[in-house]
Amino acid sequence: MKDASPQTIYLKDYTPYGFVVEAVHLTFTLDPDATRVKSRIAFAPNPDATDRTFFLHGEDLTLLSARIDGAEVTPSLTEAGLTCDVPDGPFTWEAEVEIAPDANTALEGLYMSDGMYCTQCEAEGFRKITYYPDRPDVMGVFTVRIEGDLPVLLSNGNPQQAGEGWAEWHDPWPKPAYLFALVAGDLVAHSDQFTTASGRDVALNLWVRPGDEGKCAFGMQALKKSMRWDEEVYGREYDLDVFNIVAVDDFNMGAMENKGLNIFNSAAVLASPETSTDANFERIEAIIAHEYFHNWTGNRITCRDWFQLCLKEGLTVFRDSEFTADMRSAPVKRISDVIDLRARQFPEDQGPLSHPVRPESFQEINNFYTATIYEKGAEVIGMLKRLVGDEAYAKALALYFDRHDGQACTIEDWLAVFADVTGRDLAQFKRWYSQAGTPRLSVNEEWDAEAGRYTLSFHQHTPPTPGQPDKAPQVLPIAVGLLNANGDEVVETTLLEMTEAEQSFTFEGLTGRPVPSILRGFSAPVVLDRDPGPEERAFLLAHDTDPFNRWEAGRQLARESLLAQITKGAAPDAAYLDGIATLVRDDTLDPAFRALMLGTPTQSEMAQVLHERGTVPDPDAIHAAAEALAEAKALRLAPIFDALAMACHVEGAYAPDAEQSGKRALGSAVLSLQTRRDGGVTARAQFESADNMTLQLAALTCLVRAGQDAEALAAFEEQWRHDRLVMDKWFAMQIAATAPDNALPRAEALTAHPAFDMKNPNRFRAVLGAFAMNHAGFHRADGKGYDFVADWLVKLDAKNPQTTARMCAPFQTWRRYDAGRQEKMRAALQRIADTPSLSRDTTEMVSRMLQ
Numbered sequence: 017m018k019d020a021s022p023q024t025i026y027l028k029d030y031t032p033y034g035f036v037v038e039a040v041h042l043t044f045t046l047d048p049d050a051t052r053v054k055s056r057i058a059f060a061p062n063p064d065a066t067d068r069t070f071f072l073h074g075e076d077l078t079l080l081s082a083r084i085d086g087a088e089v090t091p092s093l094t095e096a097g098l099t100c101d102v103p104d105g106p107f108t109w110e111a112e113v114e115i116a117p118d119a120n121t122a123l124e125g126l127y128m129s130d131g132m133y134c135t136q137c138e139a140e141g142f143r144k145i146t147y148y149p150d151r152p153d154v155m156g157v158f159t160v161r162i163e164g165d166l167p168v169l170l171s172n173g174n175p176q177q178a179g180e181g182w183a184e185w186h187d188p189w190p191k192p193a194y195l196f197a198l199v200a201g202d203l204v205a206h207s208d209q210f211t212t213a214s215g216r217d218v219a220l221n222l223w224v225r226p227g228d229e230g231k232c233a234f235g236m237q238a239l240k241k242s243m244r245w246d247e248e249v250y251g252r253e254y255d256l257d258v259f260n261i262v263a264v265d266d267f268n269m270g271a272m273e274n275k276g277l278n279i280f281n282s283a284a285v286l287a288s289p290e291t292s293t294d295a296n297f298e299r300i301e302a303i304i305a306h307e308y309f310h311n312w313t314g315n316r317i318t319c320r321d322w323f324q325l326c327l328k329e330g331l332t333v334f335r336d337s338e339f340t341a342d343m344r345s346a347p348v349k350r351i352s353d354v355i356d357l358r359a360r361q362f363p364e365d366q367g368p369l370s371h372p373v374r375p376e377s378f379q380e381i382n383n384f385y386t387a388t389i390y391e392k393g394a395e396v397i398g399m400l401k402r403l404v405g406d407e408a409y410a411k412a413l414a415l416y417f418d419r420h421d422g423q424a425c426t427i428e429d430w431l432a433v434f435a436d437v438t439g440r441d442l443a444q445f446k447r448w449y450s451q452a453g454t455p456r457l458s459v460n461e462e463w464d465a466e467a468g469r470y471t472l473s474f475h476q477h478t479p480p481t482p483g484q485p486d487k488a489p490q491v492l493p494i495a496v497g498l499l500n501a502n503g504d505e506v507v508e509t510t511l512l513e514m515t516e517a518e519q520s521f522t523f524e525g526l527t528g529r530p531v532p533s534i535l536r537g538f539s540a541p542v543v544l545d546r547d548p549g550p551e552e553r554a555f556l557l558a559h560d561t562d563p564f565n566r567w568e569a570g571r572q573l574a575r576e577s578l579l580a581q582i583t584k585g586a587a588p589d590a591a592y593l594d595g596i597a598t599l600v601r602d603d604t605l606d607p608a609f610r611a612l613m614l615g616t617p618t619q620s621e622m623a624q625v626l627h628e629r630g631t632v633p634d635p636d637a638i639h640a641a642a643e644a645l646a647e648a649k650a651l652r653l654a655p656i657f658d659a660l661a662m663a664c665h666v667e668g669a670y671a672p673d674a675e676q677s678g679k680r681a682l683g684s685a686v687l688s689l690q691t692r693r694d695g696g697v698t699a700r701a702q703f704e705s706a707d708n709m710t711l712q713l714a715a716l717t718c719l720v721r722a723g724q725d726a727e728a729l730a731a732f733e734e735q736w737r738h739d740r741l742v743m744d745k746w747f748a749m750q751i752a753a754t755a756p757d758n759a760l761p762r763a764e765a766l767t768a769h770p771a772f773d774m775k776n777p778n779r780f781r782a783v784l785g786a787f788a789m790n791h792a793g794f795h796r797a798d799g800k801g802y803d804f805v806a807d808w809l810v811k812l813d814a815k816n817p818q819t820t821a822r823m824c825a826p827f828q829t830w831r832r833y834d835a836g837r838q839e840k841m842r843a844a845l846q847r848i849a850d851t852p853s854l855s856r857d858t859t860e861m862v863s864r865m866l867q
């Protein structure tokens with residue numbers, strides 16, 4: 017199907033398209049096997065372009081007819097699209113094509129999900145709908161007519177006329193084709209209304225399948241909060257008469273910001289207390305905000321080309337993080353984001369898939385919707401904001417919206433507004449966009465007691481990454497505070513701006529040697545190589561006034577304890593256990609923060625840390641150490657279980673807000689320790705009495721960990737077999753949380769379960785993704801875990817390349833492990849690579865990993 021030797025596309029080769037699109041009219045006549053798409057597009061020569069070759073993208077289309085200015089033409093068809101001779105001036109292109117949405121299992125373009133028509137066009141899906149210049153710098157005004165025998169027919173923009181079996185839509189805002197959307201189905205709306213700051217009334221609808229009406233209220237509230245927040249914080253108003261959101265069960269990613277018609281994976285929008293956990297609610301609120309915020313950062317101002325993806329994604333992730341920090345707890349959000357960055361972005365940046373925040377080449381752009389573009393992209397904006405300050409950031413953003421509204425932009429445009437507002441030279445800062453890899457930062461301290469002078473000397477170094485052997489120094493904003501021996505802050509958080517490979521900063525006028533709190537708030541996405549020893553860490557755990565670094569001190573103690581257990585056979589560190597025990601019973605602290613403090617590094621994070629320190633990680637030893645540490649913690653905290661359970665008590669009806677969620681998070685962390693002491697008695701009681709999914713799933717997870725799960729798993733399945741999203745949790749959790757030996761047999765058995773459906777990305781991820789998260793289970797020494805995943809990836813690739821390619825990620829760390837495991841992982845990757853007619857998506861991923 018796909019070309020044998022995929023082509024590489026380069027940023028440096030960018031040229032503008034030869035034509036501008038003045039208007040687009042589309043008519044869809046829907047049919048599962050033979051949908052007809054008629055297009056009428058007004059083109060005019062682009063005065064900014066030199067190359068006038070008329071090329072339209074098109075893939076998997078049957079061209080029925082083509083006309084230019086009304087006269088039939090015969091274009092030359094290529095594998096990727098068509099070319100045609102065109103007049104010198106403006107002209108009208110008309111075409112009719114046929115497509116087969118029901119056969120579209122890739123879920124890109126127009127496809128069907130259980131009787132409902134749905135689209136996903138980002139990044140390059142529109143070319144599977146009709147012939148078009150499918151590139152983000154070509155923006156047009158779309159008018160769409162849909163004909164189909166279904167009650168609800170939706171597209172972008174504002175509704176126009178409609179009748180029995182047809183509807184028309186007009187989107188007045190010029191947009192690139194990747195923001196096109198169409199939905200048709202038997203849907204019901206949960207409706208509401210929003211009045212913008214300037215008084216425009218907007219009709220809001222959340223469209224779901226009949227039966228899901230009860231899962232809409234939370235998403236709708238999240239939408240209204242997002243709309244208000246973007247007005248208040250960024251001065252951005254909504255700009256159409258309607259805002260539609262649709263939930264769809266089969267979706268490759270989380271959600272999509274199509275203009276006026278956001279399409280969501282149902283897991284990323286549907287929620288109810290009985291079926292969703294607190295974590296689900298929080299994630300849904302963040303994704304609704306993210307897609308809504310794209311209306312300005314993505315849609316009104318879009319990307320010139322896909323190399324600039326971080327222009328909209330990094331910025332929009334940054335904005336949704338700010339939103340969550342405002343809605344909930346800022347420190348808790350920051351800590352959670354850093355946990356996520358280390359778990360997903362650091363392995364990417366430090367392995368064979370490492371790429372800059374703005375890549376310079378790709379084969380398949382869908383492979384670049386990565387943690388680096390999104391999350392590191394957001395970190396880069398956070399650093400920029402810290403460096404210029406809140407006020408200049410606000411001015412720069414106002415200038416960005418003002419100057420670039422309606423345009424398709426680049427990172428150069430983005431940085432120019434900051435340079436213009438602040439007068440700063442951002443040339444060195446721009447390296448964050450071009451240089452891949454995680455910088456390592458080390459520190460030396462000097463204390464001159466006589467002079468009262470304290471000096472911090474930093475050294476930064478970024479290890480080589482594929483294609484980038486030598487790295488230049490980055491601009492690092494390093495937030496530092498100094499504490500005295502009593503734990504009082506003697507120097508408040510100060511931003512040190514490091515620009516050299518080596519640089520010193522001096523603090524004068526101190527009366528005693530201070531304890532430094534370095535990289536407060538995780539002010540730069542680096543690995544801080546510094547070992548101040550357990551005493552200083554315990555001191556910071558007890559006293560640091562920066563919540564992030566306080567958490568980090570505990571995390572480091574846990575990490576060091578695990579390392580010593582693994583490499584020296586040491587016992588779990590008493591200083592860590594004491595520190596945690598003191599902190600966790602401190603009722604002045606937010607329960608959500610205490611829950612985070614009780615957490616320990618994941619086993620794959622430990623594998624990463626061991627690797628960073630030059631030790632080959634042994635997954636079984638890591639698992640054993642993690643178990644031993646948890647046992648020791650359970651023993652240490654057993655006397656205060658009851659007191660902690662009291663502190664977690666929630667009054668009144670369930671609400672997924674920060675306060676209640678924090679208490680339940682702490683309660684769940686305690687329950688998992690308690691289960692180690694009471695054999696599951698408390699967990700079983702909670703499982704039986706739970707009236708919300710957070711408590712029910714937490715209890716079930718404890719029972720799975722304890723190996724006491726047979727009855728509870730059966731009861732849960734019986735209770736929830738009708739609910740797809742809850743069943744995804746049932747599949748995933750019992751694999752991720754079970755003992756390593758049991759993970760593969762269980763995952764294998766579940767792929768034979770009647771409800772396992774490889775074509776549904778959520779279900780596939782629930783089984784295969786969860787299995788890869790069972791670190792020691794996936795990394796079984798016999799290599800059978802690798803074979804199992806590889807076999808399924810090969811099967812899925814023929815149907816859904818995009819999800820297959822994404823799910824290759826667990827193999828990216830293969831070079832970390834011992835020779836035996838390395839050879840088995842390499843062989844599994846090679847077997848995937850050797851699969852006949854492997855997709856371009858998966859080919860690119862496995863070949864980068866094997867390089």
Ligand code: ARG
Pocket residue numbers: 136138139268269271272273306307329381382385818
């Ligand atoms: N722009 C979407 C978002 O960030 C993601 C869409 C990615 N889709 C894809 N097929 N690569 O919300």
Ligand code: ZN
Pocket residue numbers: 306310328329332
């Ligand atoms: Zn996005």
